[in-house]
Amino acid sequence: MKLVFSAMKDEGPDVLEWVCYQRAVGFDEVLVYTNDCTDGSDDLLDALQAAGLVHHRRHSVLGQDLAPQDAAARLMIDDPVYRRATWALWADADEFLLPLTVPDVPALVTALEDRAADAMALPWRNFGSSGHVDVPEGLVIENFSKSSAELTRMERTFKCLFRTSNQIEQLFAHRPIWFAGAKVRMVAQDLSPLPDEAAGRIKENGRPDELLPREIKKRPRVAQINHYPVKSLRQFLLKRTRRSGLGNKGRFADGYLNRFDINEAERTEIHRFAPAVRAMMTEALAGPAVREAHSAAVRLRDERVARTDPAQISREG
Template identity: 35%
Template sequence: MPDTFLAILSVRNEAGFLLEWLAHHRACGFGEFLVFSNDCQDGTDAMLDRLAEMGLVVHKRNEGPYDAQGIQFTALNRASDLPVVRRADWVLPLDVDEFVNIHVGDRTVQALTRALPEATAITLTWRLFGNAGIVPYEDKPITEQFTHAAPEILYWPWRSAMFKTLHRNDGSYGKLGVHRPREPRADRLADARWFDGEGRELDDKFKTTRIFSNYGQPNYKLAQLNHYPLGAMESYLLKADRGRAVHSDHMLGMDYWVERNWCVEEDRSIHAMTPKMRAELAALMADPVLAELHENAVAWRKSRLVELLEHEPYRALMGRLMMTPPARPVPPQAARYLTQHARRAQELSTKPPTKP
């Protein structure tokens, strides 16, 4: 019996993008979807209810109370005991702006696990796709609009090398996590085999704590995770209004934008999946209920944007987005300078206090 692959998603006010995301991941081999929603004003929860009626997703409302670590961690903690999770062979938690991009075989997750048959976990490293000067929000596929990305090899910031983990649901970990499975079980770690998107086997630190790949090296030979954290400038205002996925009470600003607005290289590799994605999307949009909910969500986004621009903080943020050029790569020497100080700070934070 073939392995089952489950994608887990948490969303709020994302109905304008949800069907593309679902269509893409159905095309690349995921057969099960568990989606949590919370506090939606744009009909995302209604869209997920319809998708659940059609048997395409399992939808759970995640209305709180929330754990200290935030909404997304709460959802993942609640997911562990659900039947859709227990029956999955492989699990991958994702965000709606992340798209799996496989570079081997038929470009499915099944092809990736066949390429790494000994793996029990595979890290999918982000490739950050920048804004490329696009101002208006348009109802077009994200993967087709944004094609300029970070260079394949970056030396800074370390966040650019964060990964999500496709892992076997074999009981080696007690809890799901945003970037990696948590609560490793000591009696199972010896059998865990972690590999990266380049096909390299990873050391033991990845089995327990690591959440980012080694930067300053290629990481995408077999697979990457296309990450579109910014979108159009207008969409970024709406994202700032929504709040961060993990820390929803933190308003997004220019720091988040600058570290992710990479437009150095063109990467259209995900477009190899466009015909399959478009076919899946057309099948979804053929449902009149889903089509209407999508159109309503697009209208909501445009209306909400007008409301936000009536307030100075959002007008000011839009002006700064328009004035700020794309990020430029930090040279290796400068990156070493920053890394040196980061390691020193880490050492000081773990050093026992001296006695008076």
Template identity: 30%
Template sequence: MRATALLGVKNEGAFLLEWLAHHRACGFTDFLLYSNDCSDGTDAMLDRLAQLGWLTHIRNDGPHPEGPQWAMLKAADKHPAITGADWLLFSDIDEFVNIHVGDRTLKALFAALPDATAIALTWRMFGNAGAIEISDQPITETFTLAAPVSFAWPWRAQLFKTLFRNDGSYRKLGVHRPRSPNPDLVAQARWFDGSGRALPASFAQRRIFSDYSRDNYQLVQLNHYALGSMQNYLVKADRGRANRDASAFDMSYWVERNFSEIEDRSILQPDSSLQSNSAALRAELRADPILGPLHDQAVAWRRARFDSLMQQEPWRALFGRLLMTPASHTLQPERAAYLLRHAQVAVQTAPVKQS
């Protein structure tokens, strides 16, 4: 089985080795990475990883009128690492596949869902938990407080990424789900949620978020470390969004994702071969005479970039707000339902966009 993970990165060398080690231990066999106008040495790290046979690296430097993410997806559609794969996932570097079944690898997940064309990996938001400074510690070990299993608002917390079979049912990659369904095949496509339940036909062609009233994580979840430490968040906000049409990283983004209500250490199970394999792979990469110093350089770059941003009042103001704002709390069901009712009315009355 050949499973390819697609990833786009910009100035994220400090997180790269942990993400790769975890997903190789999970069972991904191929990695196709695009780098965008890096200043921290991420592109040099990817060149070295390509030399070591870990991945394929393509530079995706701009300008990109549609945004670097869509430029990457369009280019990747025809790449052999994509066309030759059995399974595909487009991910971000702050998203970690967290499998709960069997030996916690893709092989075990696919054995649990043998009829799946696509598996919706619902985000589980991991909050900041009060972390302030940039530290060179694994993200998965640093941030272990998350959102509850189910809650209704904000609806973005129920978004998913799609792990899907490359069987021709879909002909193009997308951000949250595959696009361009093949009319001859998509009617037979079978979608399942992260708890192994068959999903309705609406998921085969248009849905991008899960049913909030269910536990969508019994077999697999997608740990989403969207915030990180407060200092790292400033550097992330300075970098900007990969999607041209997406809103900026600001206080609204922070508040809608800073849930630290439930401890979830499932990705760190100490008796799991996945955890030990991931740690061993990470240590092996850090020990490389080229990768190790480049990783250290990327961490130092982030700290220097934060210090530079703090010389400007708008960034100091944002950092001050982060320090003053407590963790977000989930809304009581009746308040969330009130918001959802109005959202549904807005969707139903919105004018139809002409393609």
């Protein structure tokens, strides 16, 4: 079973598209942990769970020292849905795995199994605001189609599609932490082997290293993670009113836009999944519970973004 899982807070009506995309691209199950939502996205996930599209777990991090993602990770590793998965990916609410030279997730997993791989480093392709100040109607994957012309230093960052096993000690938002001494065969975005030590690299802060070596970053891509960290400028302003998943209170300061809001080149490869996503969303919204929860999330998001002021954005820093 191929699983995508996530930790979320206050992702609003975009939750519906994200869940439907994961199904359309070929994941068998979707597992989402939410913490302390204030925008109705947890109610929307409850409705989607009742419709059979997602497994939703509520928990709280109020009063805890742990970052929200770390708190969720401790719960996820023992979750029965995760435990029955054979392959898994942690994808945040602004991340969409995009197969490029293979049709879907099952085909990508087959390619990995053919190479006896245990994990694949899937690098980011970051997408900017694409000129949107206000929230556009329609799909995220269609509205935000502009990125940098060349790969930036931020696109050394990868997420990990991995084979679940008892060799995994902890989960982490970018990749698992394997037990010391575990034999892990990890491949790059072109399915070529990464050095043996790649799976065990740790950063100075004790978290696992999620950067591709510089000489590997520009290799061809069999698949990637489409990353939409900005969306419209009003959505960005709303996003930075909340604590990041890693607990970094200042993470979404104005300098963030210098790194991520780059709109030089049009990239539409992901659009091939849009019809399936749209059809699945339409089917889900035919259910009264999903429709009502989604509409409520839209209303609350619109009320909140209306109070933001894009004129205050500075790109310094």
